[in-house]
Amino acid sequence: MRRLGSVALLVLACSGCATVGPVEDIQPGERPSLETDEAGLWMYMDRMETALATSGRVVTDPALNAYVRDIVCRLSPDYCRDIRIYIVRTPHFNATMAPNGFMQVWTGLMLRATNEAQLAYVIGHEIGHFQRRHSIQRWRDARNKTDFAAVFQVAAAAAGAGYAGSLASLAAIASILSFSRDQEREADDVGFTTMANAGYDPEQAPRIWEALLEERDASDKPEQVVFFATHPSTEERIGTLREQAQALIAKGAPRDAGAEKYKRIVGPFRDEWLRDEFRKREYAETEVVMNRLLAEERQNGDVLFMKGEFYRIRDESGDEDRAIEAYKAALLGDGAPPETHRSLGLVFWDAGRNDEARASFAEYLRAAPDASDRKMVEAYVKELETPQ
Amino acid sequence: MKNIMAIAVLATGLSGCALPYFEPLEPTRVEVAGSYTVDPQIKWSRGKTQHVEIWTVDGPLLESVRFFDARADGDPLLVPGPDQTLPTFKKDMRASEVQEFVVDTLSASGASRVEASNLRPWDFGVLSGFRFELSYVNQDGLEYDAFAVGAISEEKLYLILYAGTRRYYYPKYRGFAEAIVASIQPAA
Numbered sequence: 001m002r003r004l005g006s007v008a009l010l011v012l013a014c015s016g017c018a019t020v021g022p023v024e025d026i027q028p029g030e031r032p033s034l035e036t037d038e039a040g041l042w043m044y045m046d047r048m049e050t051a052l053a054t055s056g057r058v059v060t061d062p063a064l065n066a067y068v069r070d071i072v073c074r075l076s077p078d079y080c081r082d083i084r085i086y087i088v089r090t091p092h093f094n095a096t097m098a099p100n101g102f103m104q105v106w107t108g109l110m111l112r113a114t115n116e117a118q119l120a121y122v123i124g125h126e127i128g129h130f131q132r133r134h135s136i137q138r139w140r141d142a143r144n145k146t147d148f149a150a151v152f153q154v155a156a157a158a159a160g161a162g163y164a165g166s167l168a169s170l171a172a173i174a175s176i177l178s179f180s181r182d183q184e185r186e187a188d189d190v191g192f193t194t195m196a197n198a199g200y201d202p203e204q205a206p207r208i209w210e211a212l213l214e215e216r217d218a219s220d221k222p223e224q225v226v227f228f229a230t231h232p233s234t235e236e237r238i239g240t241l242r243e244q245a246q247a248l249i250a251k252g253a254p255r256d257a258g259a260e261k262y263k264r265i266v267g268p269f270r271d272e273w274l275r276d277e278f279r280k281r282e283y284a285e286t287e288v289v290m291n292r293l294l295a296e297e298r299q300n301g302d303v304l305f306m307k308g309e310f311y312r313i314r315d316e317s318g319d320e321d322r323a324i325e326a327y328k329a330a331l332l333g334d335g336a337p338p339e340t341h342r343s344l345g346l347v348f349w350d351a352g353r354n355d356e357a358r359a360s361f362a363e364y365l366r367a368a369p370d371a372s373d374r375k376m377v378e379a380y381v382k383e384l385e386t387p388q
Numbered sequence: 389m390k391n392i393m394a395i396a397v398l399a400t401g402l403s404g405c406a407l408p409y410f411e412p413l414e415p416t417r418v419e420v421a422g423s424y425t426v427d428p429q430i431k432w433s434r435g436k437t438q439h440v441e442i443w444t445v446d447g448p449l450l451e452s453v454r455f456f457d458a459r460a461d462g463d464p465l466l467v468p469g470p471d472q473t474l475p476t477f478k479k480d481m482r483a484s485e486v487q488e489f490v491v492d493t494l495s496a497s498g499a500s501r502v503e504a505s506n507l508r509p510w511d512f513g514v515l516s517g518f519r520f521e522l523s524y525v526n527q528d529g530l531e532y533d534a535f536a537v538g539a540i541s542e543e544k545l546y547l548i549l550y551a552g553t554r555r556y557y558y559p560k561y562r563g564f565a566e567a568i569v570a571s572i573q574p575a576a
Contacts, residue, residue: 056501056528281473342484
């Protein structure tokens with residue numbers, strides 16, 4: 001914390017001559033001069049980046065990281081080398097862009113995007129913040145107001161070592177990197193133009209916001225939807241994006257959504273990210289996410305299995321029957337995992353349908369002979385065979 | 389901060405404010421969790437927070453045995469922080485669901501990449517119980533291994549967790565932890 005104090009002094013010392021006003025776009029490869037307040041801000045962000053990089057929350061899968069990097073480079077070849085991507089395992093819709101070029105893409109966003117074009121739009125939006133140097137404008141603006149102390153305290157806390165991977169820390173970073181409404185609109189414009197120029201279907205841009213609004217409207221605690229805590233109202237942005245998209249489509253714009261590739265690369269992570277969603281216990285919100293995935297893949301046994309898991313874990317009135325129905329549908333669909341039988345067995349057992357429970361567990365053991373919980377499930381079968 | 393407090397109690401001891409006062413524990417059979425006795429095997433430092441008794445030699449950040457008080461229907465494994473929602477135990481849970489409950493509690497408390505494996509029947513003293521292995525990463529990126537043993541009796545969950553840093557500390561005391569959980573006997 002003492003070192004942070006030194007950084008603060010440096011920033012404050014540098015800040016006396018700075019004024020709030022328009023700034024030029026950052027140039028590819030550019031770094032701010034050391035004597036500027038912008039350099040001080042970059043130092044903060046460098047610390048945050050180091051802390052985040054060593055936390056346990058960063059998804060390190062090479063193929064997934066290469067995929068997101070390719071999207072960045074397709075969108076913006078000029079800034080490709082300046083932007084470092086961190087896929088952060090956090091079950092909330094968000095992405096952030098720091099002025100020094102470190103971009104966070106939260107897994108909650110990747111779970112909610114149903115194709116590459118939707119993710120590309122959000123990434124393009126974040127590149128817009130970077131390109132337009134919104135952070136330094138925001139920093140100077142905050143510093144010239146009474147909330148500078150608050151901004152500094154948040155920055156210091158977020159940069160502090162020890163809990164870089166906590167949601168509190170991630171949310172603190174997000175709040176530092178929040179922007180004004182005008183900046184958000186500008187980033188929307190850049191994001192939209194960038195994704196359309198890269199050949200992505202422009203109609204996907206408003207769709208990701210629409211999905212988020214639907215989730216917010218279903219939420220029991222809409223004020224706790226992280227994205228909306230740091231972003232202005234979205235209805236107006238959706239309207240603008242829709243108009244822009246229709247205009248481009250009328251002119252024959254390319255319509256590449258990249259849905260299949262997105263499913264192929266992101267799909268293997270979907271179950272664990274969905275389980276992260278379940279753990280939030282914000283079930284109304286999560287049900288919207290589930291239904292959205294199901295709308296895209298009605299016959300996908302894996303998604304139907306996760307729907308069953310959702311009801312089994314939520315365990316509200318009627319959920320037992322809903323879970324059984326979902327598991328049965330999963331087994332009729334394509335690609336249901338063997339665990340579907342085990343979960344079905346657990347729900348049948350809870351419902352007192354012991355014969356069906358035993359049959360389901362036996363089927364699980366047949367479908368997954370090397371399952372690591374085999375001995376436990378064998379014990380379930382034995383217990384169910386024992387007369388009560 | 390809420391997440392940090394919970395994870396500190398459960399597994400890593402990141403936050404000083406959540407750590408109890410520790411006192412020496414001699415290697416003679418002792419009652420824990422108000423319901424059973426175990427043989428400590430070696431000298432430990434013993435501390436108690438709400439619902440959890442912690443034994444450690446080198447510090448709870450490095451390795452610890454955690455004895456959870458019996459949890460009843462509707463109880464979380466840990467005391468949630470302000471505005472924190474933790475999963476709760478349900479009296480009709482099976483071993484698979486208890487494993488899920490522990491994994492979810494760890495995850496909700498800030499651990500990441502929590503993986504459970506090798507769930508199997510295991511005798512918790514005189515009770516028919518279960519055991520599983522765990523691995524996870526704390527908020528600073530430190531990797532841990534752990535194992536949990538437990539049983540449900542009279543609609544209450546009894547649970548012991550041994551956790552340590554994957555490098556050095558988990559294997560260092562694992563043998564003693566195994567002997568401790570093998571020594572469970574009902575309290576007189």
